[in-house]
Amino acid sequence: MRNFFRLLAIAIIALYSVNSFAKEDLELQEVKIFVEEIGNKIINIAGEKNIPEAKIREKIIAEIDRVIDSEWIAKFVLGKNYKNLTDQQKLDFVRLYREFMINTYGPKFKNYNGKKFTVNEVTRQNSFFIAKAEFLPKESDTAIMTDFRVKKKDGKFYVLDFIAEGISLIETQRSEFNATIDQNGVEPFLKNLEQKVKNLKNNKR
Amino acid sequence: MHRIFILTFLISIFVNNAHAKFPNKNNFQYNKNAIQNQIDQDLEFESYQSTTTIKIHDPYEKINRQIFAINDVFDRYFFEHVAKTYRKTVPNPARKMIRNFLANISLPISALNSFAQGKVDNGLATFSTFLINSTIGCGGLFNVAQSKGISYKFEDLGQTLGFYNIDQGAFIMLPVLGPSTSRDFTGWVVDKAINPLSFNVAEIGGKRTLIDNQFLIATGSLYSIDTRESLIDIIDDIRQDSFDTYATIRFAYLQKRAQEIKK
Numbered sequence: 001m002r003n004f005f006r007l008l009a010i011a012i013i014a015l016y017s018v019n020s021f022a023k024e025d026l027e028l029q030e031v032k033i034f035v036e037e038i039g040n041k042i043i044n045i046a047g048e049k050n051i052p053e054a055k056i057r058e059k060i061i062a063e064i065d066r067v068i069d070s071e072w073i074a075k076f077v078l079g080k081n082y083k084n085l086t087d088q089q090k091l092d093f094v095r096l097y098r099e100f101m102i103n104t105y106g107p108k109f110k111n112y113n114g115k116k117f118t119v120n121e122v123t124r125q126n127s128f129f130i131a132k133a134e135f136l137p138k139e140s141d142t143a144i145m146t147d148f149r150v151k152k153k154d155g156k157f158y159v160l161d162f163i164a165e166g167i168s169l170i171e172t173q174r175s176e177f178n179a180t181i182d183q184n185g186v187e188p189f190l191k192n193l194e195q196k197v198k199n200l201k202n203n204k205r
Numbered sequence: 206m207h208r209i210f211i212l213t214f215l216i217s218i219f220v221n222n223a224h225a226k227f228p229n230k231n232n233f234q235y236n237k238n239a240i241q242n243q244i245d246q247d248l249e250f251e252s253y254q255s256t257t258t259i260k261i262h263d264p265y266e267k268i269n270r271q272i273f274a275i276n277d278v279f280d281r282y283f284f285e286h287v288a289k290t291y292r293k294t295v296p297n298p299a300r301k302m303i304r305n306f307l308a309n310i311s312l313p314i315s316a317l318n319s320f321a322q323g324k325v326d327n328g329l330a331t332f333s334t335f336l337i338n339s340t341i342g343c344g345g346l347f348n349v350a351q352s353k354g355i356s357y358k359f360e361d362l363g364q365t366l367g368f369y370n371i372d373q374g375a376f377i378m379l380p381v382l383g384p385s386t387s388r389d390f391t392g393w394v395v396d397k398a399i400n401p402l403s404f405n406v407a408e409i410g411g412k413r414t415l416i417d418n419q420f421l422i423a424t425g426s427l428y429s430i431d432t433r434e435s436l437i438d439i440i441d442d443i444r445q446d447s448f449d450t451y452a453t454i455r456f457a458y459l460q461k462r463a464q465e466i467k468k
Binding site: 104108165166167168171172175176177179180183189192193196 | 261442452464
């Protein structure tokens, strides 16, 4: 009887450990699939023939909008200044930032008309995942290395950051936005953002 | 024995709960009240930032911004056009050969810095690349070493100083040369001083010219044009999208250097 309980205790611990590792492995695998799907989908859209460039742009923007958590990023990039905004300013900023983000960076991916996109490694860092990806452009043998920071929210994965050559997009924006607000104040910054979004939408850049 | 079983069972439940708590923090985060949500998000932002801690120390910001504005004008009216013309007129394979050649002449200094950091493997790979490319690779025009599977990471004295935890010091915007820090600028000066291709040691001795001055001017100019050409798209993007070009370039520079030292 004593041996039975001892064995049962070991079995519970072993089962728990196996379960934890399997769960962790599964999540890392899910992140890999999630990021690879995004990369390959963008490559396919960018490579589509016989459709106007404006349509390609529109499709990529929709895809970027689908996979990023723009609200989380908006709050992150404004840092300490977000708390000082009024409720209305917070709402305006989150809305404008989403428009700014997808309309600024979405069209840039239209050049990702590449041969191959693979995720080589996924690791966990605090409550985030880092997917190390490699993109091979069509007319080059030199791969472009990029990292994606991913987060799980309500059972779904979202991209939070895009890191190229060691430079994080959202951390750079955070530094830039805060420097702008420190210099000129919140109101001019929000007006400037609104104008930029207007220009982006009208393609006046 | 029952106690062992019960104890194990309780521990397993506790550990399981604890395990469930951390990775799935967000699943129940939304059930908490708004204040708790804010605290959680602040902690999350902090944990995000801690992955790459960048310190901005810019005591000369006012002067730096003025120098940056002058550099910007110089670039918009002169250097950018030179770089774009270079891209337009020199075919890609030729530009690649020039880039290989310029990279190759800086490899001995990079190898020395690797050894100084105790990165013997990287130092040997760098030096092997230099030897192979300088000979079989026609003076560095072709990166034969890379095609043979030899890869290296470039190291300079700024990185070596950073490796030994020497503080980056103040951020400085140099006329024409662009962003740097007091540590990186010191490293750059010393790297140039000990590189026989940049600093004409024999000529200073008054005996004979080791490297022709025209060669030095040509390589220096080519290096500047090549670097600017490689940055055309990035700088265009920053100018279009940024709210504060100076702040963007400052942070991107500091982040990139921190990353290079960390690797």
